[in-house]
Amino acid sequence: MANLNVENVELVGVSIAVPKRIVENRDNKNFSEEEIEKFIETTGVERYRYGHHCTSDLCFEAAEKLISELGWDKSEIELLIFVSQTFDYILPNTAPILQDRLGLPKTCISFDMTLGCSGYVYGLSAISSLLNSGKIKKGLLLCGDTPSKIVNPKDKTSAMLFGDAGSATAIQYKNQAKGMNFNLFSDGSGYKAIMIPDGGYRNPLSESSFFENTYEDKVIRNNCNLFLDGMDVFSFGITRPPLAVKELLSNSNISSDEINYFIFHQANLMMNEMIRKKVKITSEKVPYSLRNFGNTSSASIPMTMVSEIKNELRTRQNNLLLCGFGVGLSWGCCLINTSNLIIPDIIEI
Amino acid sequence: MTENYFFEKFLEQFEESDLSQITIDSEFRSIEEWSSMMALVIIAMVDEEFGITITGDDIRKSVTIRDVYNVVAARKTAV
Numbered sequence: 020m021a022n023l024n025v026e027n028v029e030l031v032g033v034s035i036a037v038p039k040r041i042v043e044n045r046d047n048k049n050f051s052e053e054e055i056e057k058f059i060e061t062t063g064v065e066r067y068r069y070g071h072h073c074t075s076d077l078c079f080e081a082a083e084k085l086i087s088e089l090g091w092d093k094s095e096i097e098l099l100i101f102v103s104q105t106f107d108y109i110l111p112n113t114a115p116i117l118q119d120r121l122g123l124p125k126t127c128i129s130f131d132m133t134l135g136c137s138g139y140v141y142g143l144s145a146i147s148s149l150l151n152s153g154k155i156k157k158g159l160l161l162c163g164d165t166p167s168k169i170v171n172p173k174d175k176t177s178a179m180l181f182g183d184a185g186s187a188t189a190i191q192y193k194n195q196a197k198g199m200n201f202n203l204f205s206d207g208s209g210y211k212a213i214m215i216p217d218g219g220y221r222n223p224l225s226e227s228s229f230f231e232n233t234y235e236d237k238v239i240r241n242n243c244n245l246f247l248d249g250m251d252v253f254s255f256g257i258t259r260p261p262l263a264v265k266e267l268l269s270n271s272n273i274s275s276d277e278i279n280y281f282i283f284h285q286a287n288l289m290m291n292e293m294i295r296k297k298v299k300i301t302s303e304k305v306p307y308s309l310r311n312f313g314n315t316s317s318a319s320i321p322m323t324m325v326s327e328i329k330n331e332l333r334t335r336q337n338n339l340l341l342c343g344f345g346v347g348l349s350w351g352c353c354l355i356n357t358s359n360l361i362i363p364d365i366i367e368i
Numbered sequence: 369m370t371e372n373y374f375f376e377k378f379l380e381q382f383e384e385s386d387l388s389q390i391t392i393d394s395e396f397r398s399i400e401e402w403s404s405m406m407a408l409v410i411i412a413m414v415d416e417e418f419g420i421t422i423t424g425d426d427i428r429k430s431v432t433i434r435d436v437y438n439v440v441a442a443r444k445t446a447v
Contacts, residue, residue: 057403061405061409176404212424248424249404249405249407249408249424250407250411250427250428253408253412254421254423254424257412258415258421289408290408293412
């Protein structure tokens, strides 16, 4: 178990960009009306966004808008971390491309982190740790994914669940700032629970990578598509995240009553509600963006902040407990106090 | 946890199927309503009712309702 307490940093702004195109689950022709209604009831996802953009395009727009609303001088941004599993190229990393595209200085440290649903919390821990010495003053954490590129529309286990989104989060050095508390975990024994088997160097792309296999009724995908073992993910999700949340509260000597919002990765409604009940928190403190945006991978926490509670975050101080969990398996929590965040309205491109 | 109580809770999760012929030794996949989604509902029920986490593998290896009961009972004893 890794517990980190990173002082002298503050989160000052968050933004989100999504494709304009809205996909309504009830319009899906691949599944029966009954299947769709059951799916919506279980997952909470009614619609999501799909586009032709790369994740970096969405993050770029989110970052440009945020930098402009913050009034940041780009020459002072010397750290950029891009967290995504749908990067531009196998190599190079997408972060340096974004550094150049955003007009950030060549003194900027930029690198990718290939994480999914735990990525926002992991990304926050990395960026805040690099900032807290004070040598670098401002950093951007860009998180997101475009599941539209990896999900097979004929696979009922994932077809109607995920949405495209890119986020930008601005963090800066501030002497004496309370900072953030983290606990972070990994369990690689569960790596097969969520994966794309082909296209890396363990299973390089071959002709067979593109053959569509029917695994069961309406579960059709190839080896370059996202595979999700719903049962394994579910039993992981209802056990590990609630324990991590309780542990971070206890380690930080703070009670759940003192937390304004618990912002969980938006996996699916049934799983998230079980987590909420296990941590014993009221529903008012647990916002959901699942209904309108689906599961947006590493963008789901900033998505929920922007789409569901932006006014509360813009106008007052809040104690937030963020919790990400998923592919890896990887999970973690972050306790953070925010004050009058800069949050542009959701950007549609 | 009795066998009967577990069986009762298991069947309660199915709202639309004819369960009159189903016994604890029936194959749960033969229940009309069974689906991958129902598997999640069962995992959730076991967690909520009995405080035990069962995995995808536990469900995959089980054939009858009794098989699932046995997994839960064994894990409950071990706790």
